[in-house]
Amino acid sequence: MNVQTPTHTADATTVEEGLALQQEKAKFDSQAATDLAMQNTILTPRFYTTDFDELDAIDVTPVRPQWDALLGRMKADPNKGHFRKTEDWDQIDWEGMEPELKKEFLDFLISSCTAEFSGCVLYKEMKRRGNNSDICELFSYMSRDEARHAGFINDALREAGVAVNLGFLTKQKKYTYFRPKFIYYATYLSEKIGYARYITIYRHLEAHPEHRFHPIFKWFKEWCNDEFSHGEAFALLMKTEPKITQSFTNKLWIRFFLTAVYATMWVRDHARPKFHEALGVDIDWYDMEVFRKTSAIARQVFPVELDIDNPRFRSGLDRMNRAFLAMDRARRRGGVAGALGRAKAGAAAALAFAQLYTIPVKRNEVPEDPRLEPAY
Numbered sequence: 001m002n003v004q005t006p007t008h009t010a011d012a013t014t015v016e017e018g019l020a021l022q023q024e025k026a027k028f029d030s031q032a033a034t035d036l037a038m039q040n041t042i043l044t045p046r047f048y049t050t051d052f053d054e055l056d057a058i059d060v061t062p063v064r065p066q067w068d069a070l071l072g073r074m075k076a077d078p079n080k081g082h083f084r085k086t087e088d089w090d091q092i093d094w095e096g097m098e099p100e101l102k103k104e105f106l107d108f109l110i111s112s113c114t115a116e117f118s119g120c121v122l123y124k125e126m127k128r129r130g131n132n133s134d135i136c137e138l139f140s141y142m143s144r145d146e147a148r149h150a151g152f153i154n155d156a157l158r159e160a161g162v163a164v165n166l167g168f169l170t171k172q173k174k175y176t177y178f179r180p181k182f183i184y185y186a187t188y189l190s191e192k193i194g195y196a197r198y199i200t201i202y203r204h205l206e207a208h209p210e211h212r213f214h215p216i217f218k219w220f221k222e223w224c225n226d227e228f229s230h231g232e233a234f235a236l237l238m239k240t241e242p243k244i245t246q247s248f249t250n251k252l253w254i255r256f257f258l259t260a261v262y263a264t265m266w267v268r269d270h271a272r273p274k275f276h277e278a279l280g281v282d283i284d285w286y287d288m289e290v291f292r293k294t295s296a297i298a299r300q301v302f303p304v305e306l307d308i309d310n311p312r313f314r315s316g317l318d319r320m321n322r323a324f325l326a327m328d329r330a331r332r333r334g335g336v337a338g339a340l341g342r343a344k345a346g347a348a349a350a351l352a353f354a355q356l357y358t359i360p361v362k363r364n365e366v367p368e369d370p371r372l373e374p375a376y
């Protein structure tokens with residue numbers, strides 16, 4: 001029998017295969033892009049580690065029928081081969097791109113690649129350390145997908161002469177420890193918000209193809225379906241133990257994560273005006289739209305929801321953005337004045353967060369069966 005070894009991450013059926021292929025290409029990867037991916041600030045994607053034994057001990061019996069259905073779909077691997085350049089991939093004139101747009105777009109790609117890879121590393125580690133066959137199977141599919149996603153963005157970056165050295169990142173980037181329940185909240189949200197972000201851009205560009213200034217956006221539809229399934233898996237994991245989402249303290253934590261994730265996205269997106277202008281997207285509209293979709297989806301599992309229509313929400317986000325801009329200016333100023341400015345901006349950001357966090361939340365009756373279909 002002639003078994004072909006894949007030569008592209010799009011065809012890799014395991015995370016190990018995908019990463020080995022990326023490592024092959026890494027000889028040419030850029031120091032500058034890797035440096036950017038190495039950064040650990042509040043706004044840059046982090047790498048996570050957790051208590052893998054606790055995760056491994058999960059019993060999925062309470063959600064068995066939904067679990068088997070979801071894993072069956074992931075096993076069938078509908079997106080195998082998708083994440084590669086085809087004849088739909090138009091050539092991009094990187095040299096001719098307006099410098100500010102190029103800078104912001106590269107920053108977007110590098111941070112997206114880091115975020116995808118962050119998921120890959122965490123999921124791969126769970127797969128490696130676990131003994132629970134249900135958990136290991138799930139994490140092997142999810143790490144497979146994230147390796148393809150990160151690899152595909154890196155392929156796009158390589159055309160611009162920059163790419164992230166993923167092997168280096170795995171070894172050198174700092175890992176943040178999160179207890180499993182925090183991993184559920186954060187990862188569930190980042191998967192679902194990832195879905196909402198990708199599908200909103202995809203639908204917008206479907207209606208306004210003249211704004212599609214790079215071919216990668218054509219791949220976003222299948223991409224977001226992967227993220228949607230990953231989010232479904234975390235919804236099921238949370239469903240195995242009611243207290244994870246229903247206890248008083250955990251509701252406060254869920255509220256905290258929702259606030260932190262939404263505020264971070266707002267500040268990060270507002271730092272890329274040229275990129276959104278090129279897409280023909282109003283940042284305020286886009287972010288609110290993504291929050292709206294994410295909030296609607298999260299009703300499948302979260303008993304509380306942020307009241308994003310409360311006027312204090314928008315003003316809190318704008319306040320947060322101003323605090324981060326002030327922090328940035330202070331950092332560039334340096335010296336004593338810079339340090340004072342940073343402290344002041346830090347306090348302003350904390351107050352903005354408090355304003356957002358204390359907006360009364362909406363209560364929500366969580367359905368028995370969390371299963372959802374990607375509907376946008």
Ligand SMILES: [Fe+2]
Nearest residue numbers: 116146149227
């Ligand atoms: Fe992904």
Ligand SMILES: [Fe+2]
Nearest residue numbers: 119191227230
């Ligand atoms: Fe994902």
